[in-house]
Each structure stands twice: as C-alpha cells, then as structure tokens.
Amino acid sequence: MIQVGVVGGTGYVGAELIRLLSNHNKIQISGISSTSYKGKPINSLYPGFYDLKELVCEKDDEIIKKSDLIFLALPSGVSEPIVEKAVAKNKICIDMGADFRFKNESSYRKWYGKNFVTPELHENSVYGLPELNRKYIKECKIVGNPGCYATSVQIGILPLISEGLIEEKGIIADCKSGLTGAGKVLSESSHFVNCNESFSAYKVANHRHAPEIEENLSSVSEEKVKLTFIPHLIPINRGILSTIYTTPKSSIDIESIYQKYCEFYKEEPFVRILPLGEVSKVNNVRLSNYCCISMHYDSENNKLIIISCLDNMIKGAAGQAIQNMNILLGLDEREGLTYVPAVF
Numbered sequence: 647m648i649q650v651g652v653v654g655g656t657g658y659v660g661a662e663l664i665r666l667l668s669n670h671n672k673i674q675i676s677g678i679s680s681t682s683y684k685g686k687p688i689n690s691l692y693p694g695f696y697d698l699k700e701l702v703c704e705k706d707d708e709i710i711k712k713s714d715l716i717f718l719a720l721p722s723g724v725s726e727p728i729v730e731k732a733v734a735k736n737k738i739c740i741d742m743g744a745d746f747r748f749k750n751e752s753s754y755r756k757w758y759g760k761n762f763v764t765p766e767l768h769e770n771s772v773y774g775l776p777e778l779n780r781k782y783i784k785e786c787k788i789v790g791n792p793g794c795y796a797t798s799v800q801i802g803i804l805p806l807i808s809e810g811l812i813e814e815k816g817i818i819a820d821c822k823s824g825l826t827g828a829g830k831v832l833s834e835s836s837h838f839v840n841c842n843e844s845f846s847a848y849k850v851a852n853h854r855h856a857p858e859i860e861e862n863l864s865s866v867s868e869e870k871v872k873l874t875f876i877p878h879l880i881p882i883n884r885g886i887l888s889t890i891y892t893t894p895k896s897s898i899d900i901e902s903i904y905q906k907y908c909e910f911y912k913e914e915p916f917v918r919i920l921p922l923g924e925v926s927k928v929n930n931v932r933l934s935n936y937c938c939i940s941m942h943y944d945s946e947n948n949k950l951i952i953i954s955c956l957d958n959m960i961k962g963a964a965g966q967a968i969q970n971m972n973i974l975l976g977l978d979e980r981e982g983l984t985y986v987p988a989v990f
Contacts, residue, residue, distance in 0.1 A: 651713030670982030746790030794962030802954030
C-alpha cells in the first residue's frame, strides 16, 4: 500500500484532502502534520473525522520519513524548504500553495515577494493542470497544484487559446468564489456580518492567480495571453463560477465551437460540456471533482462567453491534487474521485 502524508493537515484544504484520501482504495494515510496542533488527533479538530482517531498531528520530518508521497497544504512561501528535504529522500511532492506554480522567477518575485530558494527544484517541477500537462505530470516528482480560480479559467478557455480562435488580449474573467477560498483564518471580509447577504469584489486587477493563468495559457498560444481578472466573494461555503468574456478572431458558429469543446475534452474524465442552451452553475459540481462548462455567443457584440464552474475545495484544490497523485503513481485517474455532485 502506498504511504501518503499530509503536511499542513488542519486547514480547509488539508482537511478536504484527508476526507478524500480516507476513501481512496490504493493508498494509506501515513500521517499528518501541523505546527499549531502538534499532538492533537484530527478528530478533535474536525469531529466528522470520528473514525480517524489514529491520525495525530506530528512534525513535518516524521511525515517525510514514513511517506512515499507528500501533499503540502501550506501557505504560499512555506513549502519549498520542506520539498527540498523530501526530494533529497526520493519522495514525491504535490504542493497546494503557489511555490511551484510559476516557471518565471521574476513573476513569482513580483506577485509573492520572494525568490526561488532552490532554482533547480523549479526546473524539475510541473504545473499540475492535468488537462494541460498530463504527459509531464507522469514523469515528475514535484507538482505545483494550480490555484482554484486559475483552474476554472484555464479549463474554460484552453480549447479557444490553443487553437487560436480568440484574441489573446482583452479577455475578461469575472469570477465568484465561496468563502472557503479565503482559507480558515478569519479576516475582516470573512466575518459573518460582512459577507452574509453581501457580494463584493476584492483584489481587483491585482490578484495573484492572474499571472498564473497568463503564464500557462501563453505556453500553448502563439501570442502572449493577457486578461483582466476580477474575483468576488459570495456568501456560500464552496464553489467557483467564472464568466469569461472573449472576442473571436473571425466569424464563428456556436455549434462548431461546441463540437470543438466536446472533441478537445472527450478523453477528460472530469470535464463536462453542457449542451448548448444550458448554463453552468455551482450546483452542477458541488462536492465533486468535475469542472462544468457552458458556452454562449453574443452576436450583437461579437463576444463568446464561457461559463466554467467547479468546487474550489475539490477540483480547485484537494481533488485535483489527488488526480495528480493518481497520474504520477500510474493509477486510474478517477480513483477516489468518482463522487456524484450533490444536487443541493
């Protein structure tokens, strides 16, 4: 049985990883670590994990020692030294933060205020969007799991960018996320009285997922991709809905665009293309690893509008990390992830 550890197992993403991994038939959770809750069993923090009483928060080094593969569910800028230790011991690492999402160090420095600690680690890492990099994920030992918004937007327009069907500049991504995307630590914006019955934009034209999206979509485009990205918080627990406005380079037929999407994603186990006339919504994907896409054409203004939905905790985080693990280990990509979306 493959031994899998979780470093940073007590935040929302870490807890979701543990929940999903506990139902995976091909691996065993070797241990979890936490700086804040060392020595505490996970079910004392999350009573829903009643039967996982053997999982007690340990030190990072203990998790590295007894695991074949390690998930790092840590804040950005914290994972790289731990990954360096783990890789030196021939372990596989999947980082849920932003430490390995960029190949361009200057972009990482600009948006996160840090340099790469060990540049060679980044040279050997892969950006973990399976729909884009599956063949490279299979061969690596360090995966940078994509951001939740970035996953939604990239899957939404990857077919259009890769085939040169839309203008690479002037893309607008108008995205909404549930509050779990803000993390477990309470902030002014996530107080109940500030978010309940409210709806607000944040980090307008200044969100770190924008350069992540641009860098990776540009890798499959003839031109550099530039987009305006506006994230919003909405008063739901989980879910992302991205409405993406694009400009076709030439006259289009929405039926042919639909067929292109169906063909592009026909082998993808977790991408669903809705029939024309239907609209993607968060209820389509809640508690699942699916990304659900609908497409719409505004002929009056020549805008091709893509709506992309996913569960930010699963396909946007923990589920996608497990999908990457399955690919890395040569397992069925769907193992442990075939949950039917909740209907309410």
